[in-house]
Each structure stands twice: as structure tokens, then as C-alpha cells.
Amino acid sequence: MIMVQGEVSGKKYTEPFSKGVLARSLTRAEMDPNKAYTFASKIEAYLKKKNIDLITIDELVEIVFNKLKKEDKEIAEKYMLWRRIREHKEPLIILIGGASGVGTSSIAFEVANRLGIRNMISTDMIREVMRKIVSRDLLPSLYESSYTAYQSLRIPPPPELDEVLIGFRDHVDTVSVGVEAVIERALKEGISIVIEGVHIVPGFIREDLVNKENVAMFVLTVPDENIHKGRFYSRCRQTWARRPLKRYISYFWAIRRIHKYFEAQARKYNVPVIENIDVVTTIDSIIKSLTKTTVKGGKEVAEEIG
Numbered sequence: 056m057i058m059v060q061g062e063v064s065g066k067k068y069t070e071p072f073s074k075g076v077l078a079r080s081l082t083r084a085e086m087d088p089n090k091a092y093t094f095a096s097k098i099e100a101y102l103k104k105k106n107i108d109l110i111t112i113d114e115l116v117e118i119v120f121n122k123l124k125k126e127d128k129e130i131a132e133k134y135m136l137w138r139r140i141r142e143h144k145e146p147l148i149i150l151i152g153g154a155s156g157v158g159t160s161s162i163a164f165e166v167a168n169r170l171g172i173r174n175m176i177s178t179d180m181i182r183e184v185m186r187k188i189v190s191r192d193l194l195p196s197l198y199e200s201s202y203t204a205y206q207s208l209r210i211p212p213p214p215e216l217d218e219v220l221i222g223f224r225d226h227v228d229t230v231s232v233g234v235e236a237v238i239e240r241a242l243k244e245g246i247s248i249v250i251e252g253v254h255i256v257p258g259f260i261r262e263d264l265v266n267k268e269n270v271a272m273f274v275l276t277v278p279d280e281n282i283h284k285g286r287f288y289s290r291c292r293q294t295w296a297r298r299p300l301k302r303y304i305s306y307f308w309a310i311r312r313i314h315k316y317f318e319a320q321a322r323k324y325n326v327p328v329i330e331n332i333d334v335v336t337t338i339d340s341i342i343k344s345l346t347k348t349t350v351k352g353g354k355e356v357a358e359e360i361g
């Protein structure tokens with residue numbers, strides 16, 4: 056039997072070589088599942104031929120990478136970038152924000168899956184928990200949607216200011232306290248997590264948290280209004296969806312104002328803006344950006360591969 060040796064928190068462990076485990080990591084690099092299994096079988100045959108009965112994960116990765124390079128350079132590159140992020144010693148906190156409907160939950164799920172991150176939370180859920188703690192009288196905007204929060208402002212803003220944005224800022228400011236608590240807990244426990252939603256806004260989360268090397272923020276956008284609107288229709292077509300389409304469409308004008316505000320805040324705080332048109336391209340941009348900014352050594356790998 057071929058044994059694979061890995062290391063967790065400085066402790067070595069060994070486990071049997073599994074074609075399934077290897078194939079899964081290859082599918083995360085976008086290899087077709089059938090191809091991935093065949094490729095993993097080839098690696099097993101190669102190790103047997105070489106009479107290898109114990110191999111470290113690093114040695115295995117090198118063999119996989121070299122063989123992969125000959126078959127498909129692009130997948131080899133993705134496999135390596137993904138590995139580099141996973142090897143990072145610190146927990147990875149990925150924050151994905153954007154106006155309602157731009158795709159933060161769909162993309163967060165894909166990113167978490169690709170990186171093997173098991174924790175994910177939406178800011179809508181954080182907001183829901185906060186609603187149980189704070190009364191509507193005390194914080195009326197918490198009980199609104201991001202795009203209707205302006206209706207709960209106790210004192211109307213001066214006419215020269217955009218009331219939608221004033222309401223939105225108030226709403227986000229409150230939920231950010233909950234978001235920060237989740238980030239702090241994840242850092243303390245050493246767990247990686249993806250946090251997504253309309254309340255991840257550049258400039259609203261404490262600087263000492265977002266400036267950490269292992270905390271990365273992204274803003275998703277859909278520049279074309281019609282495509283953005285279409286996303287609400289596609290979301291509401293899903294049978295399990297319980298959210299009323301009419302509400303989003305009637306407030307679409309306010310959602311677009313918030314969308315614009317996201318772009319401006321991202322520019323101001325140097326947060327990468329990713330146009331979420333095609334899922335694969337969006338995920339690739341996030342993964343690439345993570346290796347450049349969050350993970351030390353990512354650049355080296357990119358150069359190595361390139």
C-alpha cells in the first residue's frame with residue numbers, strides 16, 4: 056500500500072493514498088471529474104512502478120504538477136495556485152460584498168468549495184441574529200433591507216444628500232459590528248471562513264481586521280443593469296427561493312444606487328472590484344488575486360508556472 060505523509064500543526068501523520076482524494080483536488084482545479092479519476096489512477100500506477108510506498112504530500116504535489124503540466128498547462132496552474140492558498144499557515148478570511156443580486160452568495164459558495172473552506176456565513180444571517188437582540192424601536196434600520204433602510208431614518212437627511220445611501224450606510228454600520236465579531240472569532244479559533252453579502256462594504260469594517268495579511272475583501276459588480284435585473288428573475292425561478300421578485304424589482308433603482316456606491320467605496324479603499332459576468336472567470340480572478348495579495352510566495356508560484 057502507498058502511504059502519504061502530511062503535516063498538521065507541526066505533527067506528522069500518514070494515510071493511505073486515495074485516488075478519490077486526489078481526483079477531488081483536481082476537479083477543484085476544474086478538471087472534468089472522469090478525467091480527474093483517470094489521472095489519479097495514472098499517478099497511482101506511476102508510484103507503484105517506482106516502488107514508492109511512502110511519499111510526502113509535497114513530493115506528491117510535485118509529481119502531480121509535473122505530469123499535469125504536460126497534459127493541461129492551465130489546469131496545472133490552477134492546481135498549484137489552489138495548493139499554495141491551502142498551504143497558508145494562517146486561517147483565511149474571505150469577504151465578498153456587493154449590492155443585492157450581484158451574486159455574492161453563489162460566488163462565495165464556489166470559492167469556499169474550490170479552496171476547501173468549510174465555513175461560510177451570509178451577512179443576512181448575522182443581521183437576523185442581531186434582530187433578535189436589538190429592538191426595532193432602538194435600531195429601526197436593522198429591520199429593513201439594505202435598499203429600504205432609508206425609509207426608517209428618524210430624521211430625514213438634508214435634500215442635497217442621497218437618502219438611499221444615508222439609510223444604507225446606517226444599516227451597514229450596524230451589521231458590520233456582527234461581521235467584525237465573526238471575523239474576530241474566526242481569527243481566534245484559527246478557522247478559515249467566507250463571509251458574503253450586501254453588508255461587506257469597503258470602509259465599514261475595522262481597519263485592523265481588514266488590513267491583516269490573511270483577510271481579503273472583494274466587491275462584485277454587474278455593470279449592465281439588465282443583466283443585474285435578470286439575476287433576480289433567475290434567482291426567483293428556483294423553486295426553493297422564497298424571496299419575492301416584485302420587491303427587488305420595485306426597489307431596483309435603489310439597489311443600483313447602492314451598486315454605484317460599492318464601486319466608489321472599493322476604489323477609495325483599494326478593494327478589488329470583480330465583474331461577475333461569468334462564474335468561472337469570477338472565481339479565477341478571486342483565486343488569482345488571493346495568491347497575489349494574501350498569500351506570501353504566491354507571486355513566486357505564478358512566476359514559476361508562467
Ligand SMILES: Nc1ncnc2c1ncn2[C@@H]1O[C@H](COP(=O)(O)OP(=O)(O)O)[C@@H](O)[C@H]1O
Pocket residue numbers: 153154155156157158159160161162286287289290291331332333334337
Ligand atoms: N456569474 C453569474 N452568471 C449567471 N448567473 C449568476 C452569476 N452569479 C450569480 N448568478 C445568479 O444570479 C442570481 C443571484 O445570485 P445570488 O448569489 O443569490 O446573489 P446575491 O447573494 O448577491 O444577492 C442567482 O440566481 C444566481 O444563480
Ligand SMILES: O=C(O)[C@@H](COP(=O)(O)O)OP(=O)(O)O
Pocket residue numbers: 154155156159160179199200201202252253
Ligand atoms: O438587505 C438586502 O439588500 C437583502 C440582501 O440579500 P441578497 O440579495 O444580497 O442575498 O436582504 P433582504 O432584506 O432582501 O432579504
